Structures are given as C-alpha cells and as structure tokens.
Amino acid sequence: ETGVTQTPRHLVMGMTNKKSLKCEQHLGHNAMYWYKQSAKKPLELMFVYSLEERVENNSVPSRFSPECPNSSHLFLHLHTLQPEDSALYLCASSLGGGADTQYFGPGTRLTVL
C-alpha cells in the first residue's frame, strides 16, 4: 500500500462510451500525475498537476480530459477512445518541489473495444 488508490482497477469500454478514472492520495501531497503504460512500451507521462493547477500536458489527445478538484483527488475523463488507447493507466503523487519522490497507485487496466 503506497497511500495512492485508483478505481476502477479494470475497465472495459466501447469506443462511444464515456467513463472516468479516479485517483485518490492519502499522503498530503501537492502534486499528482497521470501516466500511460502500453504493452512493451515505457511509461509515458500524460499530465501533471501541482496545487490543483495543470502544469504539464504532454501532447495528449483531447479525448483524455484530466480534472483535479483538490490536492487529494485526480480524475481522467475518457470519451470516444480508440482501441490503441488500451493500456495500464497509472496515477502518482509527490510532495512537490524538491522533495519529489513519486508514489504510484496500482493502476487501472483499460480495454477499449
């Protein structure tokens, strides 16, 4: 247990569905991250939030929409996804600033049909 939880753990959705991934951290951290891990590829950073403000968007398609309502919660809203978006989506958090060790959640395994 790292103090970072993600729900759901598994999700199957059609290309026309809308779904959301949720991440919650219980560590008192100020920064939160979304990563994508496709089969046999390195983890790719998608979004970074610091103090609820998005500070980084790594050229992610608009069908992925993040939301950070407070420093403990992070969402990834999904709509009109493609089969190639099937992957493990990982959330992480860190204290922020120089003390920036990231702690990862268990991930959501997403399958797009």
Place this chain on the structure above:
Amino acid sequence: DAKTTQPTSMDCAEGRAANLPCNHSTISGNEYVYWYRQIHSQGPQYIIHGLKNNETNEMASLIITEDRKSSTLILPHATLRDTAVYYCIVRVVEGTSGTYKYIFGTGTRLKVLA
C-alpha cells in the same frame, strides 16, 4: 527519450546479491537518479534515489560513480519476490513549468531463480 540505458534482462540466484547496472552518461549536475521496480501489472514501487553519494536503505544500496555517468542498484540478498522490472530513471526539471519529470526507459527484467 530516456536518459538511461539498462540491460534488457538479468538472472540472479536466490540469496545472492543482485547488481543492476545503469548508464546515464548525459546526466546533468542537478539531476537525481531514481530506481523503481514494477511487479507484473502493478504500479511502480519506489526503491531508492541519489545525487552524488552512495545511498542505502532497508531495500537496497545505490552506488553512483564519481563522474555520475553510471550507477548500480544492489539488492543484497535477492528473494523470489524481487522478480520484477527495475527502472533506472533520471529526474529532470521541466524548464517551462519548473516541475520535475521522470523519463522512464524500458528497464531491466530481473528474474530471481530458486
């Protein structure tokens, strides 16, 4: 692109030390080296990090060369539960936002053998 290179895979006998090398020849003076591991389909687990000096914690030791161009993660007594993919990461500062980024490579798949 990743700033680190690691062997694709390694085997280690149970109870022996596992030494995992990493090259980061383009590392800058203020960039830390982090190690994580990922057991199949779980989230990466933090192991250790360092800047210049060697570091040790309850999980592992990190040896960084004096020129900082390479490092070695040492698991002193490997167990079957240490079988995982081990990632050596250089933490870089993102210039525009001042935030820190991890650039993941493909890691080393360590198999501990009984």
